[in-house]
Amino acid sequence: MISHRLIVLSVVSALMVWAAFLPMQNVSAQSVLLSNLRTSEQTAAAPSKAPSKASSMVKSEAAASEQHSVLRKLPAKDDTVPDPFLNPSIPPASPPDVGAILQSSGVEDALESPKSSPRGAHEDLDALLWLRTSVEFDALTRQAFAAATQKLGEALVDPDWEALVAAERTGAASASRPPCVIVDVDETMLDNSGFQLERIQSDTEYETDIWNKFVKRRASPAIEGAADFVKACRASGVKVFFVTNREAKVEAATRDNLISQGLMTASDPDQILSKNEQPDWTSDKASRRSIVAQNYRVLLLVGDDLNDFLSAKNLTIAQRKLLFQAHQKNWGQSWFVVPNPNYGSWEQATIGNDYSAPLEKKRALKMQTLGEAAQ
């Protein structure tokens, strides 16, 4: 029994002694590894020296680990496809030459061409698209003429009804004169978007000579709703006067165009008051409105520009807004506007009313105005 106990005690003691030395063995192993790593770093820093056995072991372990991670990333081997990872003698496939593809397809030329660049588009492009393709534009003009027609009946029975601002009234007591309306021609009664289209297609700007040639073609269609408004005026015994900044020398063409579109009849007397037809008939329409008012009671004004309602030439944006507010009661009552996003005194105001400035300067001014408006 005693010998058995001694044997057991001896075994237990031996196990305890072995267990006590285990951490020391680990520390010792770690020390060896650190020592090997230091040796490896020193060897790397001194390539002329032959690598030690320990550093070779660390390097080979790292290389094995790296190779393992690369292999794990590789897809399943396909013997039909050369694999540059597994066979370094096969050069990897070259990336596609995007520049060459763009050049051969013509896309690059298109992108480099200022005319084709999205940023180089004509400044009237979207406005003209809207005018020529949208039903919203037609709906708005019809809406304006329908509202004007409704007000016509109201105005006719109101002896105090007067559309002109006080400064332009020249006649005697209102009720004693026959009724009339004054309308503008371009972009109010006639749609000249064909002229704007030609400017975009030729990448050019407005020029008076080219404009007059366009007018002489007598080809502008009526604005939606305009012919019905003229019919309603005629039916009510209300005369329609056309006060336009088309020049007097193209008035015959203007008249023909209006007649062909049902906006005037061939038997009508001269109801067109063109610019420069008389010495004082300048582009400011106030004097011509006053001449009409000498013999007629002006019930309504219809136009696409602030100057079709009162003198508003060469004003700043702020001055235009003040005028608009001062005459708030007139809009939709005796003054009716049809939309023109293409051109007008609104645009002039954005460029300091200097329309003769070079195109680049006008664009820069418009960008500046837009920035100021956003503040």
Ligand SMILES: [Mg+2]
């Ligand atoms: Mg106009």
